[in-house]
Amino acid sequence: MARPLIAHIDLEALRHNYRLACSLAPASGAVAVLKADGYGHGAVACARALEGTAPAFAVACIEEAVTLREAGISLPIVLLEGIFEAGELEQVETLGLWMAVHSDWQVEALLAHRLARPIPVWLKVDSGMHRLGFSPERAEAVWRRLAAAPTHACDLHLMSHFATADRVDTGYFAGQMARLEVLAERLGAPLCLANSPATLARAEAHGAWNRPGVMLYGSDPLEHANEASRRLAPVMTLRSAIIAVRELPAGEPVGYGGRWITPRPSRIGVVACGYGDGYDRHAVDGTPVLVAGRRTAIAGKVSMDMLTVDITDIPDADIGSEVVLWGRAANGEVLSVDEVARCCDTISYTLLTGVLPRVPRRYHG
Structure with a gap:
């Protein structure tokens, strides 16, 4: 008799949570985040379950993207941390990936690489998380440089990450949001901002793309549940x-x-x-x-x-x-x-x- 411990994964609950994310932001695309092996649920199985509904997936690194491609997943995949060395650009191009760019060396590597086709780029802005990204002032110059290189970068978006979107206190979130709105207006740039808590509770952060992650798996990331998060189903x-x-x-x-x-x-x-x-x-x-x-x-x-x-x-x-x-x-x-x-x-x-x-x-x- 086998040991009785099993992790049961309800793929219909996963689809329910994804549909909820979409319903909260009907004007936005929803990138289903599958990093860390689908938050422990199995990235390939989750991707297959969402393949007919989600327009794109997101992972942390190229190894995770390769796993999905080798399993036959053909939808766009965003590398949320971009490349870790210049040599990965060949795989990015071959696998048809999108990539975040958050550092000067990544910009230089991208512009120096000979490409058969341009790569969709999400330019990461450090709006206050202070982890990855360019300052808003520096981001404008980098954006304009990438926009002037259409053979290397295409479908440019501004991307950022919120430090406190889960909190009841909106002060710090509002500061981040204000910096991003000013920059986006100046550049005429589409935005990809909302993580799970912002998808659930911050409609003002809903952009061209949102990035629901842990909410897809039925976990409520908010400091205090709201009407939307109470509808999440455990996966x-x-x-x-x-x-x-x-x-x-x-x-x-x-x-x-x-x-x-x-x-x-x-x-x-x-x-x-x-x-x-x-x-x-x-x-x-x-x-x-x-x-x-x-x-x-x-x-x-x-x-x-x-x-x-x-x-x-x-x-x-x-x-x-x-x-x-x-x-x-x-x-x-x-x-x-x-x-x-x-x-x-x-x-x-x-x-x-x-x-x-x-x-x-x-x-x-």
Whole structure:
């Protein structure tokens, strides 16, 4: 009998979330972001599920683009970080990729390379994130230089990234937005700005293209949910089962270090899932799980291959009972990956991308 831990991927939920992103910004194109192996969901399977709907995909690097092309994905693919060395330009051209340009050396490499056809370029502007990109003042000069080289660069867009689009406080976001609007108006440039939180909550940032990422996978990136984000559907259900049950008296320690002590006579379920599968070791006592579709909690430290849950108040739970670490249980009850992430002092991105290869993916819908 196989180990029961499986990551179930609901491709219809993925399509639902993509359609939601499109409905929120009907005048924008929506690039489906598939970096980090589709946020841990499997980039190829997600691309195939969206191929008939999405006009373009986005990845972080050329290796991720190659994986999609080798799987037969023919739609445009944007390299969100551009090239990492000049030699990659040959592959960019051969594979028909679009690319971000964020540094002077990338501009020089592009203009020096002999191309059979120009490459669509998204010029990255540092509007306040202070990670990648040209300052707004420098970006104008670079834009004009690229625009004057139509044999090398085409379909120019301005691109930026927001640091606080998820927050209720809009002050810093508004400052970034104002700098970009001034620059875009001066250049007559189409914009690609909105990440998931801006797609969900900042209509003023909706441009020629938006870049929905984690929202496609059902995670709410907003500081406080809004009407739109409440409509997101979970795509990954990390599901396992109870493999052993322990009946313990009050006062007994459970797990490494004895962190959790039974407060009463307790039934403890041992679950086939641990940090060796990607479940976060920082999960505190009380981190929610669903057992047989009912909420209970982790009791004791997460081990490499197992974790323990308190099933005292679920008397029908036994060996073989379904355990949902996040996602949708068989009875329809949902445990948000965002709620689990908060109990691990992290964000959903780390949990979803952290599910390791030994956990098989099963695709549905």
